[in-house]
Amino acid sequence: MNLPEINTSLFKRLRFILVETSRPGNIGGVARAMKTMGFSDLVLVNPRFPDALTDAEAVAFASGAQDILSGARIVASITEALEGCNYAAAVSARLREFSPPVTAPRAIAAQLAAGADLHAAVIFGNERFGLPNEIVEQCNVLINIPANPEYSSLNLSQAAQVVAYECRVAALGDGQAASPVGFHGDAASLAQVDGMYAHLEQALVAIDFLDADNPKKLMPRLKRLFSRTGLETEEVNILRGIARHILAVAKKGP
Numbered sequence: 001m002n003l004p005e006i007n008t009s010l011f012k013r014l015r016f017i018l019v020e021t022s023r024p025g026n027i028g029g030v031a032r033a034m035k036t037m038g039f040s041d042l043v044l045v046n047p048r049f050p051d052a053l054t055d056a057e058a059v060a061f062a063s064g065a066q067d068i069l070s071g072a073r074i075v076a077s078i079t080e081a082l083e084g085c086n087y088a089a090a091v092s093a094r095l096r097e098f099s100p101p102v103t104a105p106r107a108i109a110a111q112l113a114a115g116a117d118l119h120a121a122v123i124f125g126n127e128r129f130g131l132p133n134e135i136v137e138q139c140n141v142l143i144n145i146p147a148n149p150e151y152s153s154l155n156l157s158q159a160a161q162v163v164a165y166e167c168r169v170a171a172l173g174d175g176q177a178a179s180p181v182g183f184h185g186d187a188a189s190l191a192q193v194d195g196m197y198a199h200l201e202q203a204l205v206a207i208d209f210l211d212a213d214n215p216k217k218l219m220p221r222l223k224r225l226f227s228r229t230g231l232e233t234e235e236v237n238i239l240r241g242i243a244r245h246i247l248a249v250a251k252k253g254p
Helices: 025-035 056-062 065-069 107-113 158-176 188-208 218-227 233-253
Strands: 014-019 043-047 074-076 087-090 119-126 141-143
Touching: 014 025, 014 158, 025 043, 025 056, 025 065, 025 158, 043 065, 056 065, 107 158, 119 158, 119 218, 188 218, 188 233
Parallel strands: 014 043, 014 119, 043 074, 087 119, 087 141
Antiparallel strands: none
């Protein structure tokens, strides 16, 4: 019998829960923060206005993440919101005397990414009052974002963005694909780089910048300089073209 494949990706295991949110724009902002980082499971507990997921302000602030709003659920209690989860993390700037262990976003993100059996929720409170103590005390950890202690006020979507970003980085680990933005050429081979050094040395001798009989440390220092750049084939060709032009000019003489 073929068992169904279990998706252990953190992108499928992590839920964002908003409790008694007051502003529809903040819900849209959280949806946008989630989508930019690859998360999609959003649950609202008793939002404080009707039609929270279709409100014009929520849709506007989602800015292209309307699918997150469309797929979100509204429930009446935190118990319903946590159905299917076996780990819960409260997000709060306010530390409590009696609370679960306090952790930072980066630490909890690493823990969640490593725990393939963890179906976790991160819980955000009301914009003005935060999370009630009874919800915080039900959670496994309390996430405290290490912001400026003189002004640690993050709005709801900013806090969600920080947590979502750290979770994305932890989930991707070393497997993050190279950015497709910008030109990415082929790395030059050792033979190509050695040929460039020889060509460049000839050019420097031709213009009397390098004394062939007393070269000192010029070429080793140039090699050290270029070794830090990660030369690409096209870049080697450009440098050889410069050397070729120097030799041609030097051959013509004054």
